[in-house]
Structure formats: structure tokens, C-alpha cells
Amino acid sequence: xxxxxxxxxxxxxxxxxxxxxxxxxxxxxxxxxxxxxxxxxxxxxxxxxxxxxxxxxxxxxxxxxxxxxxxxxxxxxxxxxxxxxxxxxxxxxxxxxxxxxxxxxxxxxxxxxxxxxxxxxxxxxxxxxxxxxxxxxxxxxxxxxxxxxxxxxxxxxxxxxxxxxxxxxxxxxxxxxxxxxxxxxxxxxxxxxxxxxxxxxxxxxxxxxxxxxxxxxxxxxxxxxxxxxxxxxxxxxxxxxxxxxxxxxxxxxxxxxxxxxxxxxxxxxxxxxxxxxxxxxxxxxxxxxxxxxxxxxxxxxxxxxxxxxxxxxxxxxxxxxxxxxxxxxxxxxxxxxxxxxxxxxxxxxxxxxxxxxxxxxxxxxxxxxxxxxxxxxxxxxxxxxxxxxxxxxxxxxxxxxxxxxxxxxxxxxxxxxxxxxxxxxxxxxxxxxxxxxxxxxxxxxxxxxxxxxxxxxxxxxxxxxxxxxxxxxxxxxxxxxxxxxxxxxxxxxxxxxxxxxxxxxxxxxxxxxxxxxxxxxxxxxxxxxxxxxxxxxxxxxxxxxxxxxxxxxxxxxxxxxxxxxxxxxxxxxxxxxxxxxxxxxxxxxxxxxxxxxxxxxxxxxxxxxxxxxxxxxxxxxxxxxxxxxxxxxxxxxxxxxxxxxxxxxxxxxxxxxxxxxxxxxxxxxxxxxxxxxxxxxxxxxxxxxxxxxxxxx
Numbered sequence: 279x280x281x282x283x284x285x286x287x288x289x290x291x292x293x294x295x296x297x298x299x300x301x302x303x304x305x306x307x308x309x310x311x312x313x314x315x316x317x318x319x320x321x322x323x324x325x326x327x328x329x330x331x332x333x334x335x336x337x338x339x340x341x342x343x344x345x346x347x348x349x350x351x352x353x354x355x356x357x358x359x360x361x362x363x364x365x366x367x368x369x370x371x372x373x374x375x376x377x378x379x380x381x382x383x384x385x386x387x388x389x390x391x392x393x394x395x396x397x398x399x400x401x402x403x404x405x406x407x408x409x410x411x412x413x414x415x416x417x418x419x420x421x422x423x424x425x426x427x428x429x430x431x432x433x434x435x436x437x438x439x440x441x442x443x444x445x446x447x448x449x450x451x452x453x454x455x456x457x458x459x460x461x462x463x464x465x466x467x468x469x470x471x472x473x474x475x476x477x478x479x480x481x482x483x484x485x486x487x488x489x490x491x492x493x494x495x496x497x498x499x500x501x502x503x504x505x506x507x508x509x510x511x512x513x514x515x516x517x518x519x520x521x522x523x524x525x526x527x528x529x530x531x532x533x534x535x536x537x538x539x540x541x542x543x544x545x546x547x548x549x550x551x552x553x554x555x556x557x558x559x560x561x562x563x564x565x566x567x568x569x570x571x572x573x574x575x576x577x578x579x580x581x582x583x584x585x586x587x588x589x590x591x592x593x594x595x596x597x598x599x600x601x602x603x604x605x606x607x608x609x610x611x612x613x614x615x616x617x618x619x620x621x622x623x624x625x626x627x628x629x630x631x632x633x634x635x636x637x638x639x640x641x642x643x644x645x646x647x648x649x650x651x652x653x654x655x656x657x658x659x660x661x662x663x664x665x666x667x668x669x670x671x672x673x674x675x676x677x678x679x680x681x682x683x684x685x686x687x688x689x690x691x692x693x694x695x696x697x698x699x700x701x702x703x704x705x706x707x708x709x710x711x712x713x714x715x716x717x718x719x720x721x722x723x724x725x726x727x728x729x730x731x732x733x734x735x736x737x738x739x740x741x742x743x744x745x746x747x748x749x750x751x752x753x754x755x756x757x758x759x760x761x762x763x764x765x766x767x768x769x770x771x772x773x774x775x776x777x778x779x780x781x782x783x784x785x786x787x788x789x790x791x792x793x794x795x796x797x798x799x800x801x802x803x804x805x806x807x808x809x810x811x812x813x814x815x816x817x818x819x820x821x822x823x824x825x826x827x828x829x830x831x832x833x834x835x836x837x838x839x840x841x842x843x844x845x846x847x848x849x850x851x852x853x854x855x856x857x858x859x860x861x862x863x864x865x866x867x868x869x870x871x872x873x874x875x876x877x878x879x880x881x882x883x884x885x886x887x888x889x890x891x892x893x894x895x896x897x898x899x900x901x902x903x904x905x906x907x908x909x910x911x912x913x914x915x916x917x918x919x920x921x922x923x924x925x926x927x928x929x930x931x932x933x934x935x936x937x938x939x940x941x942x943x944x945x946x947x948x949x950x951x952x953x954x955x956x957x958x959x960x961x962x963x964x965x966x967x968x969x970x971x972x973x974x975x
Contacts (some may be wrong), residue, residue, distance in 0.1 A: 280320035293409035302331035313377040319406035355655035356385035375406035428503040436501040443549035477580035487609040515580035525867035551575040588948040599935025604684025607692035608631040619706035632677040671812030699880030711828035727779030740944035781810035795819040827878030854887025881914040895958035
């Protein structure tokens with residue numbers, strides 16, 4: 279759902295996740311007849327304006343009468359549109375469409391900070407908005423049987439807005455219906471009516487583990503899933519007499535995940551033969567394959583699948599992104615209701631497997647991450663000091679997970695592994711209660727419950743205040759809270775709580791004792807960071823009580839190192855990184871980085887990112903005047919998207935999850951860093967781009 283409002287300088291639209299877009303129009307006047315926007319939208323707004331300004335965005339423009347298309351990305355030259363009827367598709371945190379009658383001039387400002395569409399005079403226009411964040415509309419009642427789960431999976435893809443390669447666009451895959459375990463199967467009529475027949479079938483053994491692992495591929499292919507007496511799964515396309523035989527578990531896990539990745543990324547390439555194409559760097563990979571992309575795009579989903587199976591995918595495999603998200607899920611009746619949320623993220627599903635973790639292994643794993651970034655031991659010695667606890671902290675027995683391919687890993691099973699976010703079914707369900715809050719501001723509360731940690735408190739407060747100049751963020755700073763005051767804070771509506779203090783076995787330390795989270799009635803804190811020793815159990819309890827996700831520690835942490843992680847995490851999170859990505863990057867700045875972890879849905883984002891997808895840069899100096907820059911786009915929630923770094927020398931897009939690599943002279947690099955607002959790893963240290971410009975001068 280989208281809400282919109284007029285501002286003093288134009289129009290602002292925002293959704294229930296508090297993600298928004300601000301459109302500048304100094305002479306905006308609302309009203310007038312709406313023009314048709316033949317695209318899925320949540321709301322439209324009509325008015326009159328002579329000039330519109332948007333955040334820096336990629337834009338596709340279609341002449342409605344002739345079908346001719348125009349694109350404007352990093353173009354330094356303006357795009358001049360002659361008289362005609364146009365529909366502009368503007369890519370951003372909120373999908374925005376603009377219907378107008380030309381002529382018009384489309385260009386970006388010299389600093390790439392703004393996209394301008396100039397109509398030369400005030401004309402009638404219509405804006406259409408659609409949220410990228412969707413919620414399940416219907417609920418499927420699922421009997422606690424393999425047959426029941428298979429049927430529910432077959433209907434989950436009713437949320438797809440299309441079939442064929444275009445389903446790889448994240449905006450054309452809706453959220454699946456909820457799964458609710460009950461005695462009898464019930465498929466709501468709208469779900470039955472919206473289900474599309476792809477002509478693909480999957481036949482699986484009567485085994486719940488196999489059904490869970492099958493779910494992502496079946497969902498993406500919109501396949502019918504049937505349960506039979508068989509030893510191993512099989513995929514068939516009856517219209518072509520095609521069959522594909524898988525191995526049984528455990529090998530089936532990697533086979534079905536590999537097939538999902540193969541089909542998905544081939545769709546991402548072939549879809550460019552359709553009407554929504556863009557100049558992708560990866561399109562040249564099609565030249566390595568014996569495929570007619572245009573013919574394949576027009577074929578049926580079953581025919582497309584068979585065509586993909588005949589290709590030598592190994593030729594291009596290494597040039598496509600690693601899968602974005604791997605979830606390790608206990609195949610239990612209790613976890614059936616989690617499946618739609620995993621499918622919405624297009625997660626690969628694996629069975630959880632782990633081994634005991636020895637102390638030496640934990641130290642080796644931490645040091646491996648630390649030194650992999652080129653950081654030096656002397657910096658660690660300097661990060662000593664007192665611990666963030668004076669009493670006994672809760673111990674956590676960690677295990678070593680057997681991880682598969684994935685950029686991010688989540689654990690929905692027993693045990694507490696390292697290198698994953700530990701989630702719970704309630705984390706996914708909790709998310710929706712925060713969508714219903716009408717206030718469009720992001721509420722942040724910073725709590726300091728120990729004066730010894732004032733440096734982190736001041737630095738973090740400054741970060742939140744700076745970001746509030748760009749986003750509607752309301753920051754509250756509180757100090758020295760009692761148990762009653764902390765309980766009230768956790769029970770009151772808030773989007774993010776950053777707690778700096780102590781945590782002991784009896785709870786979070788307050789001025790009059792310790793507060794166990796189990797003692798509060800419910801948590802109304804959407805996300806949190808408990809930057810205190812041994813806060814894992816209190817964090818998990820916050821999720822069970824109503825939170826979505828947060829960062830925690832497993833044992834004692836040094837004040838100085840905790841402060842370093844806290845400041846880095848705050849800046850990454852408030853700039854649009856998911857909680858898991860923010861902590862992954864922040865904790866690698868210290869030696870004992872495995873002491874930090876995420877609980878709840880680690881893919882959750884607190885705020886929108888200025889560039890739609892968060893990006894991390896890696897910079898290497900080639901010589902005195904040239905640098906090698908690699909831009910790594912982070913996406914756990916919208917796989918299938920693409921991005922384009924704002925460099926004047928490049929007008930090419932890149933698939934989300936792939937690195938965009940450039941060789942740049944220092945002047946061009948500084949120009950990019952000046953407006954990019956991204957974290958960059960340089961000489962083993964993490965900088966923000968503006969800081970790096972000063973360092974390079």
C-alpha cells in the first residue's frame with residue numbers, strides 16, 4: 279500500500295515499510311484528469327507541473343503511440359523527446375511511473391545527484407506509484423502432511439504477475455499467500471483464479487524434507503508438485519515429453535539449488551529480448567551459448583525450461599552471481615508457515631547440518647575473516663581495554679554449520695551456528711505489524727546505560743542525526759534508564775533501539791538492577807542492537823516477544839572493539855544495508871568478529887538506500903594516478919534486479935550480485951566517491967566514500 283502527500287516543493291510517496299520517494303516540482307498544482315498508466319500500481323496522483331526532479335535513477339521511456347523506447351542511465355548528454363504521448367518507468371526505492379504529453383528534456387545534474395524531466399511549460403501529468411515491499415493477501419490452510427505442503431507450494435506462485443523470463447524481475451513476483459497449518463486443505467478462490475499453468479510438473483517422494491527443499495524451484499517455475507511412491511524427485515514437461523531425474527537426498531539439495539540458479543539467471547539474460555530490456559554487461563554471455571533469445575522469450579515456460587537444459591551452462595557459470603541467500607531449515611510442521619517468507623526472498627532451502635565447534639576453530643575462523651581484509655595485528659592490540667561486563671554473562675554453545683553456496687546464510691533450526699543469522703518463524707510474522715503504523719517517520723532510540731561507553735554513544739548519535747537530514751528519522755537519546763524505563767522503551771512503538779551498556783545472566787543492566795526481556799509483556803521495537811556482553815538470549819527473546827531482527831553478542835566483548843563495531847553497524851544500517859549485511863561488514867573490523875551475530879530475519883532493512891541497492895566498494899591503487907574499483911551490490915530481498923554505478927564513463931547495467939569493475943583516473947574516482955555515499959574497503963580499512971576523497975587528496 280502506498281500513501282502520498284503534497285510537500286512545500288512537490289510530492290512525496292511512501293509505503294508501509296517507510297520507504298519513500300520525494301519528487302520536486304516547484305510549481306506543482308494537484309488535480310485534473312488522470313491519464314491511464316497501463317502498469318501495476320498501488321496509487322496514482324494527477325496534477326500539473328513544468329519540471330520534475332527525482333533522486334538519481336535509471337529511466338525507461340516508452341512512446342505510448344508508436345512503442346518506441348528510450349533509456350537514460352548515466353548519459354552525460356540530455357535525452358530530447360519530441361512531441362508525443364509518453365510513459366516513463368523510473369527505477370527507485372518506490373517504483374514510479376510518469377504519464378505525460380511531450381516534448382520533454384531528460385537529463386541528470388552534473389553531480390549525478392538529481393534526475394530532471396523538463397516539460398518546458400506547465401502541463402498535466404499523472405504519477406503512478408508501486409511498492410516493492412508486498413505482503414501476503416490470502417492464506418492457504420495446509421494439512422500437516424507432505425501432500426498438503428506440496429499442494430500449498432503449487433499454489434504459492436499465484437502471486438507471480440507473469441510467466442516466462444520476466445518472472446525474474448523482482449517487481450513481477452508478488453508475495454506468496456500465508457501458509458497456516460490446519461486439519462483440512464483450503465485454497466482461497468482468488469488464489470485458485472490467479473494461479474498460472476506453466477506446464478511444468480515436479481514429482482517427489484512422500485517426505486517432508488524433500489518437499490521443503492523442492493519449494494523454491496517449484497515456486498519460481500510455477501510448477502505443479504505431486505507426491506508419489508518414488509525414490510527420488512523428477513521434473514517433467516508433458517507438452518515436450520521431457521523428464522529430468524534428480525538424485526535423492528542429500529544430493530538433491532545441491533542439484534535443485536543449482537537448477538534454480540541456472541534457470542533464474544538464464545531468465546535474467548533472455549528477458550532482455552522482451553520489452554523491458556536494458557544494456558547489461560552480462561548480455562554478452564548469451565554469445566557463449568547456442569540460444570535464440572528472442573524465440574526463447576516467446577516460447578512457453580515448459581519449452582523455455584527444456585531449451586535451458588540443452589545449453590552448456592558451464593561456459594558462463596563463473597560469470598554469473600553466487601546465489602544471494604541460503605536458508606537452512608528444519609523440515610518440521612512448525613516451520614511450514616515460514617515457507618512463504620523464504621519463497622518471497624527466493625531463498626535456496628537446505629537441510630541443517632552442523633558439527634561441534636572447538637575453541638581453536640572459532641579463533642581461526644575469526645582471524646581468517648579479519649586478515650582476509652588485509653588488516654594488521656598491531657591495530658588489534660591497540661583495541662584492548664575493559665570488557666563490557668563485570669558480572670557473569672550468559673554462555674552460548676556455538677556450532678559449525680555445513681554451509682552451501684550463498685552470499686548470506688540463515689538458520690531456521692535448532693542450535694546456534696556461527697556465520698549465519700539465527701531466525702525464528704515469529705520474526706517473519708512480526709514484520710507485518712510494523713507496516714500498519716501510519717507515521718511515515720523512522721523512530722530511533724539510542725540508549726546509554728554506562729558512562730564508560732560515551733564515545734560510541736556520541737559517534738552513533740551523530741550518525742543518526744546526519745541521516746535524519748536526508749530521511750524522515752526521529753532520533754531520541756536516553757541515558758541511565760531504570761528497569762521500568764527500559765521496559766517501557768521496549769514495549770513502546772519504535773523502529774530501532776541501539777542499547778549501549780551491560781548484559782548479564784539476569785538481563786540488561788539498568789540503574790536499579792537488571793531487566794530480563796522475558797519479563798516484558800511484548801516488544802514493539804522493530805529492530806535493535808544490544809551492544810553488550812552476552813546479549814544473544816535477550817535478543818532472541820525480543821524476537822519471540824515481537825521484534826523482527828537485531829544484532830547481539832555471544833560473550834564478553836572489549837569496550838573499544840564493541841564501540842568500533844557499534845559505530846560501523848549504525849552507519850551501515852541507517853544507510854539501507856540489511857541487518858545481516860551491516861553486521862557482516864562491521865564486525866570484520868575487529869579480530870574476534872565471531873562474537874557478534876544477528877537474530878531474527880537478517881534480510882530485514884530498517885531504512886531505504888539512497889541508490890536503491892546498497893553497494894560496497896573495494897579500492898586498489900594501481901599507480902600514482904589510477905585505481906581499480908570494484909562495486910559489489912548487496913541484495914537479499916530483490917534478486918533479479920540490476921544496477922548502474924553513476925560513472926560518466928559507463929552507461930552499462932550489472933545484474934544484482936555481480937561486481938561492477940572499473941579502472942579509473944583519480945579525478946574520476948573522486949568525482950564518483952563524492953556523490954556515491956557508499957562504504958569502501960581500501961588498504962584493509964573501511965571508509966565511507968566522502969572520507970576516502972579527503973584521504974586521497
